[in-house]
Each structure stands twice: as structure tokens, then as C-alpha cells.
Amino acid sequence: MGELGPGGGAGNTYSLRPGLQRRFKSSTVKECIHAILKEKLANVQYIPEEMPQLTKSLSETIKDRLKEEGFDRYKMVVQVVIGEQRGEGVNMAARCFWDADTDSYAHDVFMNDSLFCVVAAFGCFYY
Numbered sequence: 001m002g003e004l005g006p007g008g009g010a011g012n013t014y015s016l017r018p019g020l021q022r023r024f025k026s027s028t029v030k031e032c033i034h035a036i037l038k039e040k041l042a043n044v045q046y047i048p049e050e051m052p053q054l055t056k057s058l059s060e061t062i063k064d065r066l067k068e069e070g071f072d073r074y075k076m077v078v079q080v081v082i083g084e085q086r087g088e089g090v091n092m093a094a095r096c097f098w099d100a101d102t103d104s105y106a107h108d109v110f111m112n113d114s115l116f117c118v119v120a121a122f123g124c125f126y127y
Contacts, residue, residue, distance in 0.1 A: 016127055017101070017102060017125075018071075018072070018073065018074075018102060018125055022070065022071060022072050022073075023071075023102070024071055024074055024102070024103065024104045024123035024125070026104050026105065026106040027106075028069060029066060029069075029106035029121050029123070030106040030107070030108050032062065032065050032066060032069065033062055033106060033107075033108040033119050033121060034108045034110075036058070036061055036062055036065060037058070037108060037110035037117055037119065038110065040057075040058060040061070041058075041110050041112065041115070041117055042112070043112075044112070044114070044115065045114045045115070046082075046083075046084045046085065046114040046115040048084075051082050054082060055080045055081070055082050058080045058082075058117070058119070059078040059079070059080045059119075062078045062080075062119060062121060063076050063078045063121075066078075066121060066123075071123055073125060073126045074123045074124065074125055074126070075123070075124045075125075075126060076121065076122070076123055077121070077122040077124070078119065078120070078121045078122075079094075079119065079120045079121075079122075080117065080118075080119050081117065081118045081119075082115055082116070082117045083115065083116050083117075084114070084115060085111065085112070085113060085114055085115050085116055090116070090118070092118050092120070094120060094122075096122065098124055099125065102124075102125035103122070103123060103124045103125055104122075104123055105120060105121060105122045105123065106120075106121050107119060107120040107121070
């Protein structure tokens with residue numbers, strides 16, 4: 001039997017942690033979210049009947065954009081909340097059970113005269 005290893009080409013390539021370049025980077029994710037929200041919501045008015053489709057569309061667009069960033073083996077969960085701008089306060093919270101070394105999240109808030117939008121994106125590494 002031959003030796004297994006990097007020189008033989010038959011070594012174990014399964015890793016339990018993402019490489020440094022492949023880690024979920026909250027700052028990169030926040031920039032992506034911010035750019036998408038600014039582009040898609042800049043001149044949108046709050047119309048209750050249109051909000052369910054808009055939230056779904058935004059979450060899919062953000063998730064697809066994050067996949068393009070190359071976070072290999074990460075499960076992306078994107079939550080989008082849109083509400084009417086009425087000067088009232090809103091609190092949003094999340095609790096997660098995850099590995100703090102590999103998993104993370106990013107969030108951003110967008111507001112215009114008519115609506116507010118809160119997006120949270122969670123990245124969980126597949127072991």
C-alpha cells in the first residue's frame with residue numbers, strides 16, 4: 001500500500017474549518033446588503049399589497065449575491081422585514097445556537113420617507 005498525503009494526491013482534503021479567505025466576513029456582507037437595499041428601495045413607496053413580494057425578492061437577491069462572494073460550504077439565511085415609516089419604534093432580535101469560530105451574521109437598516117427595511121443575514125458553516 002502506498003502512502004497517503006499531499007504528495008501522493010490521495011490525501012484527506014476534508015476540512016472542519018473554512019480557510020481564512022472563505023470565512024463569513026460581516027463587513028463584506030453588510031456592504032452587499034447596503035448596496036442592494038440602496039439600489040432596490042431608493043424610490044419605493046410603502047404599498048401593503050406589494051410588500052410580501054418585495055421582501056421575498058429582496059431576500060432572494062441578497063442570498064444570491066452572497067453566494068457569489070464565495071462563502072463555500074456556508075448555509076445562508078436572510079431575513080427581511082419591511083414596515084411603513086410612521087415614526088414609531090421597532091425592535092428586532094434573534095437568537096442562534098452556533099459555532100462562534102465559524103458562524104456569524106450581518107445586518108443593515110434602510111429608511112426612506114415611506115418605509116423602513118431591516119435585513120439580517122446569517123452564515124452557518126457546514127461541517
